[in-house]
Amino acid sequence: MKVTVAMTLLSAGLMTLPVAAEQFYGFMDLSINYLDWTKKAEDRTNPDIGGRGGAKEDFFYIELEGGAGFDWGDVYGFIDFENPTNSNDGQFSDEAFATDGFRIAAKGTLAYNLGSSNWNAYGHLYSFTESSSGFFDQNLVLGVSYDVFTDFGLWFKPFIGGHYEQQSFAGSGWNGGMLGWVLGYDFAIGEQKFSVTNWHETEFARDDQFRSNGTQYQLASVGWNGAVALWWHLPNNLTGGLQYRYADNKLGTAAYHDAIIYSLRYNF
Template structure:
């Protein structure tokens, strides 16, 4: 197990261990079914790829923290990858505004990125609906061995915006959860765009997700995942993700 993955798991465990109140821990597994817009370009690294994910969240009166650690393509060592994401918000007084911080690390055999995002966010609950907005500066540390061991990019990489809307719904005595989130990147470094393959200054990626909550522990979901000038490709590419989740 690499050091980044160990650190990610340790940070996730720490984030949910402060208190048993308002804490969540879940394990999810599924299939990433990338469409031809992705697989024709990326090959087997974005085709029909399995994943397993550990998810944790914890909230207090001071703020909240969310994290996940994902293993991708664990059945193929040539394209095996890890994803670590930690997001924290510190409440600003009695307002709905927060100090916002995020560290997102993506590592594959021939490239890796660590993205740090620092800024402000706003979030609010409306009955069964949750809305979150964030704006942040983007700092990147990227290395792409596929080009050259010295071909890397570090430092300020423009701005970041995030929108997340979730809604809980009950239909025919069944519980469902719908989530839409999207990230926007802008003002990015030209060398980074060439390095990462995004090419265009403005890019975005997001996900539409529907979960059927079977009971307090089990749920199944289907997601539509998409990106434009982001996630390593100029233009649009997309996928459907199918998942099963167990919540402890």
């Protein structure tokens, strides 16, 4: 299996911190999550009934996540272990492309302040590997981002950049651009604390080289995916989450598909 390298972007950011950098915030959490595809999504990806992509199956995953903000910028990263109790007999085994195969997904982001403005030089690296087939897909985005913070609990970080992709079956090269954002809103109901978050990515002007999904259906030149989540901050450093995961012409499927994710986090 190709070794995932997405977390190196986060590590590089931490290693290049100025000695006297002031830290504004930091967090790290470990979570267990269960992703439940909707019946609509399962039908639209079922090859036996004309699905527009590889079949999808519900799965659970373990995630380690962390981030920090400094006076020079901020860093963020996660690594997911999907179907962590499963394995296979080797690359291109009889279980190749099994929907319950072991997979690793990871991402690292770095935003470096441009002077005293809210603009940042932005970069992120996402990596996905699947054990049974040896499939990997890495996405590098380089561009700019912008920070919006409010005094009433809302924060918003949009970005846009060029998109370079490397994939086991499609090769490597520039694959259009990507724009997206992360945002959050913190609020309370009585003594209970909650957060709403959203991450979103839209790929545009995709190259034909990367639009095949292994079926007769080709991915559109524009595709997007993300998640909207409600988090309930519980006692004893625990957080419960309910996420709506969505994608269109992404994740190997030339159609809209969605899922619900149930999450429980421990915050260090």
